[in-house]
Amino acid sequence: MPNRLDPLGLFDFWDWLANNVIGTDNVRSWDNVLGHHRTGWFAQTSNFAAGMGDTLSFGATSYIRQGLGYDDVVDYHSTAYFGGQVVGTGYSFVLGWYAAAPVPASGVWAYRITQGYTVAGSVYGVGHSSYVLATDPQNFGFTDVLGFIPLAGYGSRRLLYIRFYRGSTAYDVVETVQNQAVSIERLIARQSNAPTLDLGPGLYLTRSRQTAKSLADKQGAFGRQGGPAVLGAEINRFRWWWLRWHYGARGNVPISRMPGHYQDHVPYEGINYFNRYAYFWQERIRWAQPIR
Amino acid sequence: MGTANSLVRVDPRTVIVDHSLLKPTGWDQRVVPDDLRQYVSRSRLVPGTPVLRLRRGQLFVVSGLPFLAAARDAVPPLSEVVCEVVAKPHELQQANLRVVRVSSLLDDMPPVYRATNMLFFRRALNAQEQKAVEGMIVAFFQEATSPEWNYGGQYRWMENPEWNEAHDMITWTWWKSDTEGHDLLRLCQVLREVDTHIAPIRSCNGFVPLFP
Numbered sequence: 001m002p003n004r005l006d007p008l009g010l011f012d013f014w015d016w017l018a019n020n021v022i023g024t025d026n027v028r029s030w031d032n033v034l035g036h037h038r039t040g041w042f043a044q045t046s047n048f049a050a051g052m053g054d055t056l057s058f059g060a061t062s063y064i065r066q067g068l069g070y071d072d073v074v075d076y077h078s079t080a081y082f083g084g085q086v087v088g089t090g091y092s093f094v095l096g097w098y099a100a101a102p103v104p105a106s107g108v109w110a111y112r113i114t115q116g117y118t119v120a121g122s123v124y125g126v127g128h129s130s131y132v133l134a135t136d137p138q139n140f141g142f143t144d145v146l147g148f149i150p151l152a153g154y155g156s157r158r159l160l161y162i163r164f165y166r167g168s169t170a171y172d173v174v175e176t177v178q179n180q181a182v183s184i185e186r187l188i189a190r191q192s193n194a195p196t197l198d199l200g201p202g203l204y205l206t207r208s209r210q211t212a213k214s215l216a217d218k219q220g221a222f223g224r225q226g227g228p229a230v231l232g233a234e235i236n237r238f239r240w241w242w243l244r245w246h247y248g249a250r251g252n253v254p255i256s257r258m259p260g261h262y263q264d265h266v267p268y269e270g271i272n273y274f275n276r277y278a279y280f281w282q283e284r285i286r287w288a289q290p291i292r
Numbered sequence: 293m294g295t296a297n298s299l300v301r302v303d304p305r306t307v308i309v310d311h312s313l314l315k316p317t318g319w320d321q322r323v324v325p326d327d328l329r330q331y332v333s334r335s336r337l338v339p340g341t342p343v344l345r346l347r348r349g350q351l352f353v354v355s356g357l358p359f360l361a362a363a364r365d366a367v368p369p370l371s372e373v374v375c376e377v378v379a380k381p382h383e384l385q386q387a388n389l390r391v392v393r394v395s396s397l398l399d400d401m402p403p404v405y406r407a408t409n410m411l412f413f414r415r416a417l418n419a420q421e422q423k424a425v426e427g428m429i430v431a432f433f434q435e436a437t438s439p440e441w442n443y444g445g446q447y448r449w450m451e452n453p454e455w456n457e458a459h460d461m462i463t464w465t466w467w468k469s470d471t472e473g474h475d476l477l478r479l480c481q482v483l484r485e486v487d488t489h490i491a492p493i494r495s496c497n498g499f500v501p502l503f504p
Binding site: 034169170171172174175176179182186187189190191192195198204215217218219220221222223224226227228256258 | 337338339348401473476477497499
């Protein structure tokens with residue numbers, strides 16, 4: 001009858017390998033290198049990795065270990081496991097932060113995976129942690145707090161940065177993204193002889209993708225610069241506050257010929273400052289389809 | 293080295309269409325192909341930037357097929373279209389593709405240009421309707437150039453509008469610069485009034501209009 005714990009007879013194989021091939025003395029030397037099987041550096045590295053993995057997977061890896069029957073190798077009360085949890089929390093926060101960033105020009109798949117992780121993690125983590133908090137608040141501990149971390153990373157970025165859009169043409173947007181700066185010269189050329197601009201000459205932006213799309217649509221159909229495109233720009237809220245206070249930038253002002261739509265405005269004097277601190281990208285958008 | 297998007301001048305006849313690679317955008321789907329072909333023939337402008345993929349030295353279209361088709365079928369055909377190509381830099385060199393710097397592309401554009409506009413209707417218009425449409429377009433131009441109601445865009449002068457033989461399409465040209473102002477919003481309002489009160493518009497410069 002085969003051994004239930006060793007159906008393939010591997011225990012004998014390992015014994016043979018250790019004693020007859022490697023040699024008992026060599027195995028003992030190797031054990032000395034790895035340290036004590038509970039407290040040595042190898043066991044602590046393993047605990048650290050387990051702590052980090054359990055944090056990033058919201059405990060799923062712990063359940064897998066339990067299911068496979070080798071969870072006893074992890075010391076949940078060790079300092080290394082706690083250290084792994086702390087580092088995993090940091091990574092989890094960074095992933096949430098990255099998921100709130102603009103879509104990158106390359107590596108979009110990595111960005112989408114991060115967004116998927118943040119969404120799935122937030123749904124599971126927040127749901128599970130909220131359940132524990134509601135039903136068993138006395139046992140709500142550090143691991144339950146972890147469920148909120150990706151969402152906290154996502155929210156922090158959204159709180160710290162303000163995002164604008166600008167409806168324009170493809171060439172204009174590509175140039176701005178390549179140079180990471182809005183060209184003041186081109187802006188002046190496009191705005192000369194236009195005294196009816198709502199807020200005077202300057203850089204016009206909006207916080208609504210829909211408004212930017214609508215404006216780009218018109219530029220695309222009547223312009224000569226390669227069709228419509230939407231520019232995205234992100235700037236730290238403190239920088240935006242400085243632009244408003246020092247340079248007279250204005251926010252959320254109604255667009256006179258587009259009821260229900262709003263615009264933001266940076267005067268010419270503030271554009272260099274805006275260029276220095278803003279990050280620009282070409283927004284990926286789905287253009288509205290006609291009803292035929 | 294990763295892939296990047298570069299603007300490249302491409303002969304539209306050399307681009308291969310593989311339907312499994314096509315991902316048309318909503319902007320592509322707003323095109324009325326025959327109207328766009330007529331617009332490109334007349335204006336010599338392509339109002340879109342097709343996206344191409346370089347594979348084994350050949351260019352495959354991903355989006356913007358209607359613009360490539362309009363450039364190819366225009367009379368006379370356009371020999372080059374500025375496209376966005378997704379490829380590694382060394383692949384672009386191997387394929388002998390000329391990368392265009394967008395800044396030089398914009399610098400080369402004359403500040404004031406001959407902007408052709410074409411309005412296609414769903415039916416033929418009678419003489420009275422034609423006159424009304426012409427009147428509204430001319431009124432917009434006068435409004436845009438008057439000192440007190442200047443919408444921006446430096447509209448300079450306008451050539452007389454003309455109708456096609458079937459009386460279902462009007463072409464007009466004005467000399468202007470690129471715009472940033474309320475002129476396009478106002479122009480769209482005028483076109484909506486034409487669509488609502490005179491005759492339904494099929495396309496404007498080859499696109500199905502989406503009025504605000």
